[in-house]
Amino acid sequence: MNSKHRKVLAAVFADPVSGSIAWADIEGILVAVGCRVIEGAGSRVRFEKDGLIASFHRPHPEKEAKRYQVRDAREFLSKLGVEP
Template sequence: MNHKHRKILHAIFAHPEPANLAPTDVEHVLADLGGELNERSGAKFSVTLNGHTANFHHAQHSLPKEEVRAIRKFLEGAGIDPVRDYPL
């Protein structure tokens, strides 16, 4: 995982949630973590990572804070710990 993706991963876990994360950057991080991304109907996509699957919405410009929280919860459930596994 490159440095930019590590910074984005740490931003997803930051408190408060950032309001300026680019959706494509987050998708690249999910893929870098080993997630399998699949397009769904409409503006949705699903991610499967470590046996966990979740559906997310394609945002136009930046991810809403609720979506960042949902991605964080999904990553925590999949066993991802950025501090332990991907230090800056």
């Protein structure tokens, strides 16, 4: 995980939940920690690691993740044992 990933990870775990984190940055963190990306139909995407799966819809037309998506990503990263 590089320094940009660590900064985004800190933003994901910050309170209050930010609504200005780019979804691509969150995907970058998930890939950096070893998650496999499973593309679904439309904007659906799943991330799998060690038998744990998280499902998301990519935000559109905006590029920023919604607050609930940041919370869900935070919960998934915690389950994987990844925290800032």
